[in-house]
Amino acid sequence: MGKGVSGMLTGVKFAFLGGDARMIEVARCVSELDASTVMVGFEKADVSFPDSVKVAFSEEVLKDADVIVFPVAGIDDEGRVPAQFAEQPIMMTEDHFAVINKKTQLFTGIARPRFGALAKRHGLALVRLMELDEVAILNSIPTAEGAIALAMEHTEITLHGSACTACTVLGLGRCGVTLARVLAGMGAAVTVCARKPSDLARIREMGLTAIPLEHLGDAIASSDVVFNTIPAMILTSDILARAARFCVIIDLASAPGGTDFRFAEKRGIKAMLAPSLPGIVAPKTAGRIIAQTMVRMVQEASSSTGG
Numbered sequence: 001m002g003k004g005v006s007g008m009l010t011g012v013k014f015a016f017l018g019g020d021a022r023m024i025e026v027a028r029c030v031s032e033l034d035a036s037t038v039m040v041g042f043e044k045a046d047v048s049f050p051d052s053v054k055v056a057f058s059e060e061v062l063k064d065a066d067v068i069v070f071p072v073a074g075i076d077d078e079g080r081v082p083a084q085f086a087e088q089p090i091m092m093t094e095d096h097f098a099v100i101n102k103k104t105q106l107f108t109g110i111a112r113p114r115f116g117a118l119a120k121r122h123g124l125a126l127v128r129l130m131e132l133d134e135v136a137i138l139n140s141i142p143t144a145e146g147a148i149a150l151a152m153e154h155t156e157i158t159l160h161g162s163a164c165t166a167c168t169v170l171g172l173g174r175c176g177v178t179l180a181r182v183l184a185g186m187g188a189a190v191t192v193c194a195r196k197p198s199d200l201a202r203i204r205e206m207g208l209t210a211i212p213l214e215h216l217g218d219a220i221a222s223s224d225v226v227f228n229t230i231p232a233m234i235l236t237s238d239i240l241a242r243a244a245r246f247c248v249i250i251d252l253a254s255a256p257g258g259t260d261f262r263f264a265e266k267r268g269i270k271a272m273l274a275p276s277l278p279g280i281v282a283p284k285t286a287g288r289i290i291a292q293t294m295v296r297m298v299q300e301a302s303s304s305t306g307g
């Protein structure tokens with residue numbers, strides 16, 4: 001890794017492997033700090049910033065990089081790297097992990113167990129950015145905006161509570177808090193379902209209606225729009241059987257979501273899994289959120305190794 005003036009990334013070689021428009025913004029941010037970037041899987045994208053080249057996927061790219069940046073969604077269990085702008089599929093095999101230098105820093109948003117296991121087996125440090133509060137909390141802002149935009153698109157009513165519209169948020173984690181707050185700020189009548197007594201107390205403190213998760217069915221029965229942020233099967237057939245047919249469900253939880261989509265469809269309820277909203281509605285903001293933390297971690301690693 002190059003020396004680099006404090007705050008800069010001079011001499012640091014980044015390899016970006018697939019992903020969506022967020023990764024173009026991340027690459028632009030590191031390029032502005034004087035890093036060099038190679039972009040794999042961006043053939044169909046407009047990537048025009050200094051010291052950046054589009055290259056084909058190869059072992060050399062992996063061997064040569066100081067930092068490898070995987071998509072926010074990571075790689076799937078077959079090793080496929082999601083790459084929105086790629087002309088060819090990108091597959092990371094065990095052999096590919098084997099050629100990566102042990103000092104290379106690997107970044108991803110989330111990592112499925114196989115991805116994490118492969119990195120560990122080859123002694124590689126893999127940072128899961130979306131597990132860090134500093135990233136996940138900021139990322140919840142474009143997520144909430146995207147979820148609300150989807151709800152508006154798929155309903156014929158305002159989200160504002162004056163028309164007796166009822167919005168229900170499931171979960172009070174990083175996305176749930178932001179979503180509940182933004183909805184309440186818009187004048188929506190917001191109910192939040194959570195399982196922890198402390199979360200139920202917080203929901204009440206926020207001036208919202210708190211419903212324990214064991215009474216989820218009651219909340220669903222009176223909801224027009226449901227936003228799920230709980231990454232577990234929560235909207236089961238027996239719960240959905242209590243929902244009104246006009247109810248719209250926006251499921252934000254990571255795949256496969258927390259909704260029995262088969263039953264929802266059978267019952268005529270509009271339910272949709274809505275992954276990667278920040279990358280769709282605000283790729284620049286979302287990319288900058290990722291870049292900010294990643295750059296800090298690369299600089300910290302560089303200064304701790306005297307690089």
Ligand code: NAP
Binds near residue numbers: 172229231251275
């Ligand atoms: P988080 O901070 O960990 O919050 C998760 C919430 O779900 C917490 O309230 C947690 O409650 C609850 N929960 C988890 N497992 C549960 C279970 N088995 N039963 C009941 N409650 C459960 O996560 P987050 O950052 O808000 O993200 C939420 C989900 O959205 C994740 O799957 C994440 O990958 C996804 N996400 C999607 C997008 C998108 O664009 N669609 C964007 C960002 C994140 P406890 O505290 O009681 O465990």
